[in-house]
Amino acid sequence: MISSPTSPVASEFTGASGAEPAPQTPGTLRAIWARFRTDRLATAALVLLSLIVVICIAAPLTSPHDPLATEAVNRLAPPGSPGHILGTDGEGRDLLSRLIWGGRVSLLTGIAPVLIGLVVGGILGLVAGYAGGITRTLIMRCVDVLFAFPAVLLAIGIAVTLGPGTRNVIIALAVVLVPSVARVTESATVSACSQEYIEAARASGASGLSIILIQLVRNVASAPLAYSFSIIGPVIVFAAGLNFLGLGIQPPDPEWGSMLYTLHNSLLLAPFTSIVPGIPIALAALLFDIIGNAVRDVLDPRLA
Amino acid sequence: MSSPNGGAALLSVRGLHTQVRNQRRTTTVVDRATFDIGRREVLALIGESGSGKTMTALSILRLVSPPISIAGGEVWYQGQNLVRLPEDAMRSLRGRQIAMIFQNPRDRFDPLQTIGDQLVEVLLHHRVARGRREAEDRAVDLLAEVQLLDGGRVMHLYPNEVSGGMLQRAMIALAIAPAPDLLIADEPTSALDVTIQSEILDLLKDLEAARSMSILFITHDISVARQVADTVAVMYAGQLVEYGAAAEVFANPRHPYTQALLASVPSPDAEILHPIPGQPPALSNPPPGCRFAPRCPSAAQHGRALEPPPVVTVDRVSVRCWLYDPGGA
Amino acid sequence: MLSYATRRVLLLVPVLLGATVVVFGLIHLIPGDPAASLLGPNSTDAARASLRHSLGLDEPLPVQYGKWIWLVLHLDLGESIARRQPVSSIVWEAFQHTLVLAAMATLLANITGLFLGIVAATRQFGLGDRVSMAVAALGTAIPSYWLGLILVSILALKVQLFPTGGMTSAIDGGSPGDILWHLILPAIAAGAAPAGIVARTVRASVLEVLRLDFVQAMRARGLSERTILVRHILPNSFPAILTVMGLQAGYLIGGVAFVEVVFSWPGIGNLLFLSIGQRDYPVILGVMLFVSVIFVLLNLTVDLMHAALDPRVRTSIST
Numbered sequence: 001m002i003s004s005p006t007s008p009v010a011s012e013f014t015g016a017s018g019a020e021p022a023p024q025t026p027g028t029l030r031a032i033w034a035r036f037r038t039d040r041l042a043t044a045a046l047v048l049l050s051l052i053v054v055i056c057i058a059a060p061l062t063s064p065h066d067p068l069a070t071e072a073v074n075r076l077a078p079p080g081s082p083g084h085i086l087g088t089d090g091e092g093r094d095l096l097s098r099l100i101w102g103g104r105v106s107l108l109t110g111i112a113p114v115l116i117g118l119v120v121g122g123i124l125g126l127v128a129g130y131a132g133g134i135t136r137t138l139i140m141r142c143v144d145v146l147f148a149f150p151a152v153l154l155a156i157g158i159a160v161t162l163g164p165g166t167r168n169v170i171i172a173l174a175v176v177l178v179p180s181v182a183r184v185t186e187s188a189t190v191s192a193c194s195q196e197y198i199e200a201a202r203a204s205g206a207s208g209l210s211i212i213l214i215q216l217v218r219n220v221a222s223a224p225l226a227y228s229f230s231i232i233g234p235v236i237v238f239a240a241g242l243n244f245l246g247l248g249i250q251p252p253d254p255e256w257g258s259m260l261y262t263l264h265n266s267l268l269l270a271p272f273t274s275i276v277p278g279i280p281i282a283l284a285a286l287l288f289d290i291i292g293n294a295v296r297d298v299l300d301p302r303l304a
Numbered sequence: 305m306s307s308p309n310g311g312a313a314l315l316s317v318r319g320l321h322t323q324v325r326n327q328r329r330t331t332t333v334v335d336r337a338t339f340d341i342g343r344r345e346v347l348a349l350i351g352e353s354g355s356g357k358t359m360t361a362l363s364i365l366r367l368v369s370p371p372i373s374i375a376g377g378e379v380w381y382q383g384q385n386l387v388r389l390p391e392d393a394m395r396s397l398r399g400r401q402i403a404m405i406f407q408n409p410r411d412r413f414d415p416l417q418t419i420g421d422q423l424v425e426v427l428l429h430h431r432v433a434r435g436r437r438e439a440e441d442r443a444v445d446l447l448a449e450v451q452l453l454d455g456g457r458v459m460h461l462y463p464n465e466v467s468g469g470m471l472q473r474a475m476i477a478l479a480i481a482p483a484p485d486l487l488i489a490d491e492p493t494s495a496l497d498v499t500i501q502s503e504i505l506d507l508l509k510d511l512e513a514a515r516s517m518s519i520l521f522i523t524h525d526i527s528v529a530r531q532v533a534d535t536v537a538v539m540y541a542g543q544l545v546e547y548g549a550a551a552e553v554f555a556n557p558r559h560p561y562t563q564a565l566l567a568s569v570p571s572p573d574a575e576i577l578h579p580i581p582g583q584p585p586a587l588s589n590p591p592p593g594c595r596f597a598p599r600c601p602s603a604a605q606h607g608r609a610l611e612p613p614p615v616v617t618v619d620r621v622s623v624r625c626w627l628y629d630p631g632g633a
Numbered sequence: 634m635l636s637y638a639t640r641r642v643l644l645l646v647p648v649l650l651g652a653t654v655v656v657f658g659l660i661h662l663i664p665g666d667p668a669a670s671l672l673g674p675n676s677t678d679a680a681r682a683s684l685r686h687s688l689g690l691d692e693p694l695p696v697q698y699g700k701w702i703w704l705v706l707h708l709d710l711g712e713s714i715a716r717r718q719p720v721s722s723i724v725w726e727a728f729q730h731t732l733v734l735a736a737m738a739t740l741l742a743n744i745t746g747l748f749l750g751i752v753a754a755t756r757q758f759g760l761g762d763r764v765s766m767a768v769a770a771l772g773t774a775i776p777s778y779w780l781g782l783i784l785v786s787i788l789a790l791k792v793q794l795f796p797t798g799g800m801t802s803a804i805d806g807g808s809p810g811d812i813l814w815h816l817i818l819p820a821i822a823a824g825a826a827p828a829g830i831v832a833r834t835v836r837a838s839v840l841e842v843l844r845l846d847f848v849q850a851m852r853a854r855g856l857s858e859r860t861i862l863v864r865h866i867l868p869n870s871f872p873a874i875l876t877v878m879g880l881q882a883g884y885l886i887g888g889v890a891f892v893e894v895v896f897s898w899p900g901i902g903n904l905l906f907l908s909i910g911q912r913d914y915p916v917i918l919g920v921m922l923f924v925s926v927i928f929v930l931l932n933l934t935v936d937l938m939h940a941a942l943d944p945r946v947r948t949s950i951s952t
Binding site: 148244 | 777901
């Protein structure tokens, strides 16, 4: 027989404590911590990811060579070459060093837009959902306009317009992310506002903004947080892709995506070297995905 | 224990033992249930929600899946032990020889298909009819048999376009279509209006007679059980505490729980309600002795320490209670 | 249903209008003289002055917008700086090529995702579930451009099973078979991530339906697992599944851009990429405008389809 999840009847008998209610309480952090204690895969992912982040941030200490130092005689050295564990690129620069230094940029352009999107989109969605009426319509219509463009093309368009540079890639991606976060937050706020505790808070004379807002934010926060977490991986891939197209970082500065582009001409001569820069991109995305699943299961079990 | 009504049994449940297993503990939800159902007999399985009666029914049909499993016991039907039957043999038996209807009919139909389509599907699957045309004709006949007289129209309706009572009749039609020997009815009237309830009960009684069908009628409502039962089995906290002919048990309840149940039924002239004080025990952590002892007005020290075995009294009623133990209480 | 459809169509107008405003804004955000951006560094002063005049660049912004919209509505998106051809025809042709690639990628993604999702849901917590979801996770994590490079490296360079790029072969190319041959690798590269997302959604949706009580009732009637799955569970999962498939298809229209660059597939993404290098702003803006219209229409179709399948959507108050 197809194995089916525990029937509703059986849950009466398992003696398990009932499902936690979706509204968030201070126990959330504790719940996340407990989840990681039992989920070995997620914990391993977290450890590995932290390692990667630390290595990249500490680039001046961890990088074996100067990422910009070229060695004309040693181009496209294969991995395992003396002094170059991962080999060298087309200009003779150490690949490992470039990956480490490049990681700073790649991770930054992946995480920063998500943070900005979370804050800006979250505030917009909260205001729209709470205020209602004209304000809400206005804000959500503007959000809808940005939804008219496919994410990739919008990001490319903005990045092109603003010009090259990491900062502009971050802005472009943030602009693409804000509408989604705003929608998620607005929808969560609207359904939270319709619940009675808001009415109760208002009725008890709580001053308009402070108490209600804090209560509201606490209960609404899980939706945009879970969403933001779930897109960090794809955004890292996306950001590296924009760099791949040459929109952000400019050569010779290293970054995983742009390295992939520079090396793709050497695909025939040095297949391994040309493929290597993609590994950290995929790895980071995968690790964030695994961690994000675990976090999301805790924040909103109904989505599991 | 043989059937209180005598005669060869159609279905013989012996020590059926069903458990739920999770990481931390194993909970017994059906504790060595033993009873028979004879031909053309209506056995009412009475108990509160959580007493294990639905689990018993699902176990008979092997509709339980991990973490719930049948840990022991036998279910004899036509010389075969259903607990050990291979799955495909069990599947051909389900619906065809033993059928089941459920409490909330609206949740038990595919919302995207018409009632007629779902009837035809069952008729074709069990080869009651060959070909769609014949199946549709038979379906209309079946609907008439359950007193849905404009069957032709009902066939083309979707479940959400039809009332609860009509849907329950349609579900009964689906169940009796392959002419099963035994119909398991799990709280078939609990979700319906009182007026519809008695209509459905009458329908079931008529069908039982007309089709020589046995019924395992599961309910929490003693007054409903009174209207249909030939035999009664009372379940409490996963155990069968009293089992005997309906006339005997209702006239002369032996187990304190049965007595309390009967006493708690409100009657029109009663001024005071007599609910049973307390709550049934959590099955994950049952009391060491008799499970009803914490709420029993006649409980003795003995009862709190040791579980009473079932005892058959003179009138062929089986009771699980120290008060009737021939060795003294 | 009709009223819902009408409402959604009417909503199109302000959204499209807003999109044109965004594109218009981008034109003016480009540093420097918009006329020079639109005509290119080699344009003459006279040509720039003429464009400046027709766009009214020293007039108030709303007027400029009006004049520009007027041109757009006449399908005059300007002329490509690099190619000296009307932007509209360049974009239209490129779009058709993108459509072919996106369609194939969608097809592969949907079939794979459906298969993986059903396997995972019907073997929940078992090996099939874990393997399918691991594959899905890999699909969404691996960048499409990277997968493209790997595929080229192995299947086109090491073993010459497939071409390394382009849409048609240089010699004797152009037949449907030839295009299909060129299509396979980029379609796989582009479809991997959507396949993963579809797989996850299918799994969740089928599991949700499996939980419903009518499934148990059908087992009690003696129906086989396969019958229940195909005739009852899948149809009940369709609204959610089709919606995600539609959304992924929409995403792919933009998302294939990276793959187009890797495989030199002559679509919109590749066009955009080349235009960036050439500072061919009329093309860049023309692409954005054109694609936004298509995208809005596509999303509308997905919404209407979802509403047709799930009556609850029609009565909800749209934000």
